[in-house]
Amino acid sequence: MRDGTFLQNIPIFCNVSDITLEEVTQHVKRSLYKKGDIILNTALSKNAFLWVMQGWAKLFKESSKGEEIIIDILTENNYCGEQFIFQSEEMDVYTVQAISDIELFTLPVPLLQKLVSVDHQLALNFLRNTLEKEKELNMEIEHLSIQNASQRIGCFILKLQALNKDHTDWLHLPYDKSLLATRLGMRAETFSRALAKLSKQCDLEIKNESIHMNSVDKLVHYVCEHCSRVSPYKDILQ
Amino acid sequence: MRDGTFLQNIPIFCNVSDITLEEVTQHVKRSLYKKGDIILNTALSKNAFLWVMQGWAKLFKESSKGEEIIIDILTENNYCGEQFIFQSEEMDVYTVQAISDIELFTLPVPLLQKLVSVDHQLALNFLRNTLEKEKELNMEIEHLSIQNASQRIGCFILKLQALNKDHTDWLHLPYDKSLLATRLGMRAETFSRALAKLSKQCDLEIKNESIHMNSVDKLVHYVCEHCSRVSPYKDILQ
DNA sequence: CGAAACCTTGACAATGTTCAATCACTGTGG
DNA sequence: CCACAGTGATTGAACATTGTCAAGGTTTCG
Numbered sequence: 451m452r453d454g455t456f457l458q459n460i461p462i463f464c465n466v467s468d469i470t471l472e473e474v475t476q477h478v479k480r481s482l483y484k485k486g487d488i489i490l491n492t493a494l495s496k497n498a499f500l501w502v503m504q505g506w507a508k509l510f511k512e513s514s515k516g517e518e519i520i521i522d523i524l525t526e527n528n529y530c531g532e533q534f535i536f537q538s539e540e541m542d543v544y545t546v547q548a549i550s551d552i553e554l555f556t557l558p559v560p561l562l563q564k565l566v567s568v569d570h571q572l573a574l575n576f577l578r579n580t581l582e583k584e585k586e587l588n589m590e591i592e593h594l595s596i597q598n599a600s601q602r603i604g605c606f607i608l609k610l611q612a613l614n615k616d617h618t619d620w621l622h623l624p625y626d627k628s629l630l631a632t633r634l635g636m637r638a639e640t641f642s643r644a645l646a647k648l649s650k651q652c653d654l655e656i657k658n659e660s661i662h663m664n665s666v667d668k669l670v671h672y673v674c675e676h677c678s679r680v681s682p683y684k685d686i687l688q
Numbered sequence: 689m690r691d692g693t694f695l696q697n698i699p700i701f702c703n704v705s706d707i708t709l710e711e712v713t714q715h716v717k718r719s720l721y722k723k724g725d726i727i728l729n730t731a732l733s734k735n736a737f738l739w740v741m742q743g744w745a746k747l748f749k750e751s752s753k754g755e756e757i758i759i760d761i762l763t764e765n766n767y768c769g770e771q772f773i774f775q776s777e778e779m780d781v782y783t784v785q786a787i788s789d790i791e792l793f794t795l796p797v798p799l800l801q802k803l804v805s806v807d808h809q810l811a812l813n814f815l816r817n818t819l820e821k822e823k824e825l826n827m828e829i830e831h832l833s834i835q836n837a838s839q840r841i842g843c844f845i846l847k848l849q850a851l852n853k854d855h856t857d858w859l860h861l862p863y864d865k866s867l868l869a870t871r872l873g874m875r876a877e878t879f880s881r882a883l884a885k886l887s888k889q890c891d892l893e894i895k896n897e898s899i900h901m902n903s904v905d906k907l908v909h910y911v912c913e914h915c916s917r918v919s920p921y922k923d924i925l926q
Numbered sequence: 927c928g929a930a931a932c933c934t935t936g937a938c939a940a941t942g943t944t945c946a947a948t949c950a951c952t953g954t955g956g
Numbered sequence: 957c958c959a960c961a962g963t964g965a966t967t968g969a970a971c972a973t974t975g976t977c978a979a980g981g982t983t984t985c986g
């Protein structure tokens with residue numbers, strides 16, 4: 451726990467001052483959780499910055515009617531809690547739950563508030579990462595408007611392939627299909643039908659939660675048809 | 689043009705150093721444009737940070753098929769071009785056009801790059817504003833999933849009311865309905881029908897582009913039904 | 927094995943899109 | 957002042973997509 455060398459590979463802490471690194475090292479809490487574990491409850495979430503190193507977690511809260519509202523799903527190099535660094539009066543609190551075995555670290559928000567206000571490089575790193583997030587959110591909005599259910603699923607599969615550094619032949623959906631459906635803005639039933647349609651259209655083999663692409667090209671062509679992105683997955687995938 | 693006192697009321701430049709303020713004052717370009725004017729073309733956009741002081745502008749680009757893709761619509765205290773401050777290889781360029789008479793200022797991106805890397809307070813201001821934008825984008829995504837067409841229109845009307853500082857009885861749609869439809873993720877025809885439905889449901893009077901709310905409460909209740917926001921317009925409006 | 931959770935399928939309803947026709951408003955030129 | 961073209965807005969009808977509800981199938985795990 452005292453060894454903070456891993457921090458220097460985290461984009462947020464790249465090139466920050468030795469003092470910052472020292473303070474962070476002293477307060478950082480690395481943890482492992484099992485699938486299903488509650489990582490942060492609503493009381494804790496507003497005081498924690500959380501960075502995922504490996505695995506998957508979901509952020510959700512309860513609506514007034516008691517149903518679960520998914521706010522975000524995080525995987526490696528995603529994070530949450532940055533909104534609390536400049537806390538305004540009213541802030542969304544949420545619960546964070548592991549949806550796979552997961553490795554992560556957390557930091558107290560008050561510490562980050564202090565460090566960001568002092569360490570210029572840290573502020574710049576946060577700015578860069580937040581701008582990147584902003585860009586992704588803009589893409590997501592565009593996709594919700596112009597992609598149909600099958601295309602959104604296909605887009606998710608392509609992102610999964612980009613995460614698949616070992617280039618294994620088969621991809622595995624990292625969490626439940628019903629949760630994925632919610633994440634992609636559709637019902638579980640729609641997901642089921644849309645995935646079936648996609649697999650016919652783009653020559654995918656599907657066995658339960660495993661997917662094999664016979665032709666990445668076909669999938670990219672079907673998914674990225676109307677996308678405004680300068681370089682969609684056409685170029686990212688080999 | 690030499691007088692930069694107005695800058696201190698712009699959130700981005702609040703409390704920045706005198707040196708920064710001096711540099712910005714020397715390079716800032718305040719401008720007025722008429723409705724329809726092109727403010728930045730695709731070549732210029734990637735070198736300009738743009739802040740709207742009054743009026744409305746649209747950001748758009750051409751898809752591969754030549755159709756117009758709306759990226760964003762800006763009004764007072766909105767801005768664009770912040771993505772270029774940390775330019776990665778591939779960046780979206782766009783065209784900015786005035787959709788009402790408009791007052792704004794621009795700054796060269798390279799200057800901002802330099803100032804942000806030197807002035808800690810400026811970096812913090814950008815970070816705060818970007819986090820705020822991130823929050824708004826998250827709300828927009830939630831709304832696209834859970835609100836129907838009428839509710840999204842109602843939500844826009846409530847935001848318009850929040851901008852209406854003079855508390856005039858009648859609101860005026862600030863730009864074409866067809867553009868507003870696109871902005872809200874629907875077709876012009878759907879917009880037309882959904883607005884008619886909304887006006888019946890929530891007791892609105894509508895004459896061309898003018899809208900009068902007979903009951904803000906009814907509208908808020910209809911629009912914010914499922915919204916996860918801590919304080920929706922219920923509390924913002926008197 | 928058996929219960930629980932998850933997924934799929936069918937029938938039908940609700941919502942939004944597409945295409946074509948028409949209407950309303952604006953501004954121009956005769 | 958009117959005719960007329962052009963733009964934007966509305967409406968109707970057919971269609972496509974997605975949501976809803978209910979039933980049944982599959983997988984997982986004690």
